[in-house]
Amino acid sequence: MFHEGFFSISGYNRSIVNRRRFVQSTVIGLGVGVGNVEALSSRDESGFIDKFGYGVVDFFDSNWDVNDLEEELEAVVDLTCYAYGEIEELADEDQDVPEDPGFLDSFKELVLDELDDNPEAYNWILNFTDDIASLLSHLDVFPDEIGEDLEGVSTAGKEVTKFIPLVANVKQILDTGCRIYNKIHAGKSPSESTFVNFFKYVALTIIEVILLATGAAVSYRVAFGATGWVNQRLINVVGRRIGWRAYSWVLSQIHWGVRMSFAEGIGQTISDVTETVTQRLVAVSTDANDPLSTSEARQIAKNDVKKMADHTDEWDFSYEYWELNQWREQQISEASQQANQITERINNLLNSLPI
Numbered sequence: 001m002f003h004e005g006f007f008s009i010s011g012y013n014r015s016i017v018n019r020r021r022f023v024q025s026t027v028i029g030l031g032v033g034v035g036n037v038e039a040l041s042s043r044d045e046s047g048f049i050d051k052f053g054y055g056v057v058d059f060f061d062s063n064w065d066v067n068d069l070e071e072e073l074e075a076v077v078d079l080t081c082y083a084y085g086e087i088e089e090l091a092d093e094d095q096d097v098p099e100d101p102g103f104l105d106s107f108k109e110l111v112l113d114e115l116d117d118n119p120e121a122y123n124w125i126l127n128f129t130d131d132i133a134s135l136l137s138h139l140d141v142f143p144d145e146i147g148e149d150l151e152g153v154s155t156a157g158k159e160v161t162k163f164i165p166l167v168a169n170v171k172q173i174l175d176t177g178c179r180i181y182n183k184i185h186a187g188k189s190p191s192e193s194t195f196v197n198f199f200k201y202v203a204l205t206i207i208e209v210i211l212l213a214t215g216a217a218v219s220y221r222v223a224f225g226a227t228g229w230v231n232q233r234l235i236n237v238v239g240r241r242i243g244w245r246a247y248s249w250v251l252s253q254i255h256w257g258v259r260m261s262f263a264e265g266i267g268q269t270i271s272d273v274t275e276t277v278t279q280r281l282v283a284v285s286t287d288a289n290d291p292l293s294t295s296e297a298r299q300i301a302k303n304d305v306k307k308m309a310d311h312t313d314e315w316d317f318s319y320e321y322w323e324l325n326q327w328r329e330q331q332i333s334e335a336s337q338q339a340n341q342i343t344e345r346i347n348n349l350l351n352s353l354p355i
Helices: 045-052 066-084 121-127 129-138 145-150 164-185 192-213 229-240 244-262 266-287 294-312 319-352
Strands: none
Touching: 045 192, 045 244, 066 129, 066 164, 066 192, 066 244, 121 129, 121 164, 129 164, 164 192, 164 229, 192 229, 192 244, 229 244, 229 266, 244 266, 244 294, 266 294, 266 319, 294 319
């Protein structure tokens, strides 16, 4: 129940069987209740990474294939369509959701840009606080602590623009999640990029809760609907605000979790995620006028991906084996180039002889 000036819900805690929970393995959970954690500094990379834990990675099972991912996520995102009123019943009939279908249907037509500098926005956000907290508490990709941590965030005396990003991310979770549900329910497979974007919105929502609860949230105008909005938000909140190591950590988890379900094996996942994150780090840091070299970015990405591999590897394959294989392939490639160069020199020599 909402009490004056505070986000609050009556703590819903459900026992989830056979399903990994988002950020479940974090040693300290989110641990961001107001009063017991100092505000994150502008470059507190390690502190942020500790709070974010293993995020997306712990939602995924390392043995899932794409069909498993679709089946698992369909059972999660049905709540987003339920919140929009597009379905009237949930697949899990025992799910304790107190609200009626459509309890967030007003988010469908919400234009976030119009909330900026709007005196009614403050009251509008307060009116939906309970519903937002309830949604986050019941989506199985969030830990129970998310709703609980919102209890400690006071809106009194703060600019409404600090809370708009949270609303924006929730709307994107609703929009993307419901699209995923409808597509799977129609027998169609969502693309890999669709899954990646969904988990980026989930990650950004947790990031916003961390920043709000620790007093590190920043007021800014929302460029909602702009191209690359998800990536830009990650750059603004994580890259520029906390550091590129934290940006890489979040991005690595998202791509790792999704890619594990699409790739043929963990070795391919290591290669794909390392290269994807490296390219993103170089590109976004350059755009932010804080450029990283390719070698710097690749080292950061490799460190993160190694942690992902060590955390989820349930086979005999290891990151060290992958790295050894990479070195072997590089040696073969260099030897082949040298052989080609020697052959070319011999041919040039023979062609120059006066025969």
